[in-house]
Amino acid sequence: MIETDKSYIFLAGASRGVGREIAKYLVEQNQKVKALLRSPDSRAELEAMGIQVVMGDALDAVTVEQAMLGDQPIQAVISTIGGLPKDGQRADFLGNKHLIDAAVKAKVQKFILISSIGSGESAIALPPQALTTLKPVLIEKEQAENYLQDSGLTYTVIRPGGLKSEPATGNGVVTENQKVAGTIHRADVxxxxxxxxxxxxxxxxxxxxxxxxxxxxxPEFEELSLM
Structure with missing residues (x-):
């Protein structure tokens, strides 16, 4: 179990979506958070929450390493990055690869990667049309998952279903059963x-x-207890 001490949780993807919800939840839990931001648009809001912001693009390996190997020790990394291509290169694999490489050098205690149902062996959970539409992204997400698993870091890969923006319900569950599919609120993730x-x-x-x-x-599935 990671320690709750003076070290930081390094969060990539805090500007929006699941990443922003994670930032809020960590702050509520009195965790120290260091967020990597590519755009300054949400910087003031995050800093007002008490989050330390460092500017940089996950596609730049040097920037990521400098951000993670700074003055504050990092105990864990959470990455929610991905999405639209930038200069022909998505962040889903390359950006996460840079984060993983830096995390190895920083000797972090755990790395949590937010991926997606449909990646890897969970492809069987999605209908063929959805798989075809999402294929380019899912291929890179699977590459990032595999790279993390081969890194030697203690990891958790979390594959959410379809995401909604409503408030948390408390009905979110995790399972190792990769046949399940459905939706979930970002706050529950x-x-x-x-x-x-x-x-x-x-x-x-x-x-x-x-x-x-x-x-x-x-489907019948066994929920993983996190207690």
């Missing part, structure tokens, strides 16, 4: 991520994250 951060039960596991009341079909 954030809570699950933070639970995994401090749970040895989540160490070195690939987990699907869904809302138990918003599943597609009614």
């Amino acid at each position: 954030a809570q699950l991520v933070c639970q995994c951060l401090f749970s040895d039960a989540a160490n070195n596991k690939v987990l699907a994250a869904i809302d138990r009341t918003q599943m597609y079909g009614y």
Whole structure:
């Protein structure tokens, strides 16, 4: 289990979506957070929350390493980055590769990667049309997952289902069953991520994250207890 001391949680992707929800939740839990931002648009808001912001692009390996190997010790890394291509190169793999490489050098205690249902062996959970549409992104997410698993770091890969922006429901669950699919609120993903951060039960596991009341079909699955 990672220690709750004076070291920081390094968060990549805090400007929006799941990353922003994770930032809020960590602050509520009195965790020290250092956020890597590519755009200054959300800098003031994050700093007002008490988060230390460092500017940089995850696609720049040197910048990432400097940010993570700064004055403050980093105990864990959480990455939610990905999305649209930049200069022909997505952050889904290359950006996460740079974060993982820097985390190895920083000797962090845990790395949590937010991926997606449909990546890797969970491809069977999505209908063919969705897989075809998402294929370019899912290929890179799987590459990032594999790179993390081969890094030697203690890791947790979390694959959320379809994301919604409503408030947390408390119905989010994680499971090692890669056949499940459904939707989940971003705030519930954030809570699950933070639970995994401090749970040895989540160490070195690939987990699907869904809302138990918003599943597609009614598959039987075993929920992973994070207590």
